[in-house]
């Protein structure tokens with residue numbers, strides 16, 4: 205019930221649609237029920253059981269039936285219009301709330317949530333809710349009302365006959381409910397299996413080169429065949445149920461009619477029931493069929509809609525772990541230094557910490573290269589500076605102020621990040637570059653692109669900066685993407701720049717392309733506090749200082765020469781390569 209009330213709160217401001225929907229649903233039902241009543245009356249007036257015929261009385265009855273039909277049409281129109289409108293409004297509002305919430309949630313939330321699940325919340329779940337608000341809820345009301353009024357009317361006309369002919373009807377409701385309960389899990393499973401099939405197709409298309417280079421076509425074919433067959437089998441199971449239940453359900457009302465013919469017909473012969481009343485019984489029985497059938501379906505649908513609502517509300521109720529303070533400290537106007545003191549951090553609550561009491565101080569305007577083995581926590585360190593996560597212990601200070609005391613939006617505006625994995629939107633190159641600074645001038649955009657070493661290439665694209673990227677346009681190479689991402693970070697003119705070098709996982713050509721872009725960026729960024737996760741010595745040498753990360757701590761820090769002289773971890777990692785690079789240069 206709480207979930208239902210909360211769902212209804214999303215109709216706020218459009219409550220009149222809710223009221224209109226119920227008023228029209230009431231009107232449609234009452235008009236629909238009144239028509240057979242007049243028909244029955246008409247028959248009895250035209251052919252009275254005793255006394256002369258009075259065909260003149262048929263006129264007003266025919267007009268009344270026509271009038272009621274017009275009313276029913278108007279009410280039906282009003283109901284459909286208002287309730288569909290309401291369903292779409294609620295779906296729109298929930299979707300917006302969900303999207304806004306998703307934007308506000310922290311990285312930790314996304315580490316745990318699966319993309320498929322979230323997309324399913326925003327599409328499938330909301331569709332079920334819309335269907336319930338825009339149709340099911342009112343249909344339930346119409347069914348209950350029809351059932352109550354028609355039953356009372358039949359009991360009023362002839363209570364004993366009513367009891368007998370209505371007796372199979374609950375069976376119809378039961379059968380419909382069983383049908384819905386059996387079919388829905390199958391449909392849900394079909395949906396899931398269809399999603400698996402889609403994933404298979406998607407992954408094989410985008411990973412076709414890997415599939416082919418490992419000669420995995422037979423395996424992929426089998427796996428796809430198995431999944432597609434799963435869909436077929438499940439669908440066939442649902443078909444079997446439908447084939448049985450749907451004709452089965454029309455069998456039950458036929459039983460009621462047979463009972464009516466038997467008992468009602470006898471009553472007519474005996475004179476205790478008029479022909480008009482007999483017709484009324486028959487018409488009303490037919491009117492009960494759909495509400496009875498619909499009952500089970502609507503109740504099942506209502507349950508699914510409430511379950512969907514709960515899943516959506518669960519996301520809406522998630523609180524971001526990383527939040528802006530109520531009373532933020534001002535962001536430093538000068539280029540701030542960054543200091544990490546005793547920082548301990550782990551991704552999972554009970555997991556092994558990735559960073560263990562890490563200390564590192566970087567002066568304002570200094571460029572520091574962070575080096576360390578794969579998985580040592582270099583990217584994690586950068587994430588803490590941008591406050592994607594907060595440390596469990598210790599503090600990250602930006603310009604001497606605890607990052608948690610700074611306004612989050614302002615911090616992120618002043619921190620430019622180039623992550624390891626670049627994501628570009630399916631928009632123009634320009635829009636991708638100005639993502640963090642939509643007001644950037646053409647000059648600023650081109651300057652950033654030049655530093656990132658991509659300006660000339662962009663100009664050579666079919667529409668220059670207006671060329672669309674991604675699914676709607678050209679496909680950029682790994683190196684080009686990374687360069688656009690660097691330009692995107694630079695166009696914000698951030699005071700702190702975080703560069704996560706992606707060169708460890710790309711081919712030699714892309715690596716060279718990214719290297720050049722990073723070098724250009726570092727040379728230009730002298731006035732910024734820059735962190736660069738570096739793998740190649742040529743990049744490392746561009747930094748003022750180098751910090752070596754191992755076992756969750758900075759184990760060495762200093763200039764290239766200092767660290768080589770120390771003959772510690774850095775020497776072990778770069779002593780040899782350094783020598784080799786110098787020889788080849």
Ligand SMILES: Nc1ncnc2c1ncn2[C@@H]1O[C@H](COP(=O)(O)OP(=O)(O)OP(=O)(O)O)[C@@H](O)[C@H]1O
Pocket residue numbers: 315551552558576577578579580581582583584585624708
């Ligand atoms: N979002 C995450 N959720 C859970 N664990 C994570 C997450 N990101 C990283 N890790 C784990 O934290 C550890 C450090 O990862 P991180 O990406 O910071 O290393 P790295 O030094 O940048 O590695 P590389 O040089 O390969 O990029 C790894 O063991 C990794 O598996």
